[in-house]
Amino acid sequence: MSLSFWLGILQQGFFFGIMVLGIYLTFRVLDYADLTVEGSFTLGAAVVSQAIVNGYNPLIGTLMAILAGAIAGTVTGLFHTKLKITPLLSGILTMTALYSINLRVMGGKANISLLRQDTLITYLQSWGLSKDAASLALGLFTITLLIFLLNYFLKTEIGLALRATGDNEQMIKSLGVNTDTAKIFGLAISNALVALAGAEVAQFNNFADVNMGIGMIVVGLASVIIGEVLYGLENFPGILISVVLGSVVYRLVIGVVLLFGLPATDLRLVSSLLVVLALASPRIKSRLKLTA
Amino acid sequence: MLIIKNLNKTFFPGEVNEKKALCNINYHFFKGDFVTIIGGNGAGKSTLLNCIAGVYIPDTGSVLLDDEDITNIPEYKRAGKIARVFQDPLKGTAASMTLEENLVMALKRGQKRSLRKAIKEKEVKLFRERLAVLGLGLENRLKDKVGLLSGGQRQALTLLMATLQKPDLLLLDEHTAALDPQTANKVMQLTDWLVQEFKLTTLMVTHNLEQAIKYGNKIIMMDRGSIILDLNGKEKKEITVTKLMERFARCSGNSITNDRMLLSKWANVS
Ligand SMILES: Nc1ncnc2c1ncn2[C@@H]1O[C@H](COP(=O)(O)OP(=O)(O)OP(=O)(O)O)[C@@H](O)[C@H]1O
């Protein structure tokens, strides 16, 4: 396998790893299966692309994307906590609404091209990096920063309250935490990260597409589970690093499958099978007595 | 200090499975009271505690704590004043988090939480000291996940967490019922010690009549949503399990078979 193959795996692994951190936050920390992700990923891409096309600095555009994602997560959180809609349905409702909103953000077009526009990656290139090196640097920098921030946050007083909300809601309520607020906050952060991932992927691919978020929840879950199964770490920041590595391994599997000549249209099937396999594997592991 | 006025709570009102859980409860708890609450299954004991803690909002009536009407205040806002220990040892702690993380969350009970690092050296020292009192060796396991502890250890930890930040009111709902007799005894002794040490006003629901008699300064008996017996002072000191069962039979006016079931159940437990 060529160097460019491995480079591609790492670049994608890191960019999508940003989203995986967000999904880890809801899926594992908050114990909330959030489908908003599919819409907020596209939202991030749409917002940054529209901002860039309209002449905004790509950094400002990226920050706008993060904010938009946080709002999407907040809406899902409000659906769930204030209107008592189930987690799954709350996410589906926001995701569905976001499809229309994303199209509006994109000015009614199904895709926006960023070719010959300034992006975070072209900024880095202007410092003398190649496109590949700049992309890798952006992904790695974002991931490192996020792992650092999340590791700190999850050990703060509010971070502990958030984790306890996912672990034992009754207990943390009796200790005086408004768990509704905690859930909304967690969903906002998670979707902010997912939108950031969408924004960086759009700048990496040089386009935003209204359908680019489809299937992201499975990609994210697959990465989280692969990371957990392969590395078996439970503490912070170990687990955060694991799930990002899970994202890289996921890209590697996909890359190899493509290399074997499978058409790209079969990737979703492969992704789903991978999740099923990964979900089954802790059981396989314990059956083989590989774990305690 | 805790005043319950005309408290009523009905579940599923107007439906076929309507359940009147509390019927016009009135009671005045004084500062430093350690009240044990007994009664058959479905008598309304847990519902009463849940109304005091804010898990349920009563249909009518009011709950006053230190002269403040807290009847309609959400549960999480009462947490600064009220600490609780549940029957299920798994419910009082977060299994995926470490002992010190659980303890520090309890230390912040009812306080505003910030973006500061939660665990600091000073607090770790306090946790070590407090855990050492339990005599379970937990002071050396601060970084272990709580999920690794036994039920009894977890319940002892929960109790410690409830008192780490002195509550105005401690609510215990059959908190030793899920433990084996020996562990139950230990946790009960720890409870008594903590209540004395910190002079805690305490309400303890129990199915164990000996426990109810041995501990506390008052006994309340509940039946079908009402308080049917209230013993304190000399009466409380002189009561025995047999006499208590007789009084229950008289007060409740249950059919004889019903009583037998209850009595035999209690006899088994105690
Ligand atoms: N959340 C609820 N929804 C519907 N009915 C309830 C609920 N909680 C309690 N009840 C009903 O209210 C009545 C009183 O229940 P409660 O749990 O207070 O009894 P208890 O005295 O604690 O009994 P036990 O000794 O079995 O714990 C019961 O008939 C019960 O079925």
Ligand SMILES: [Mg+2]
């Ligand atoms: Mg009960």
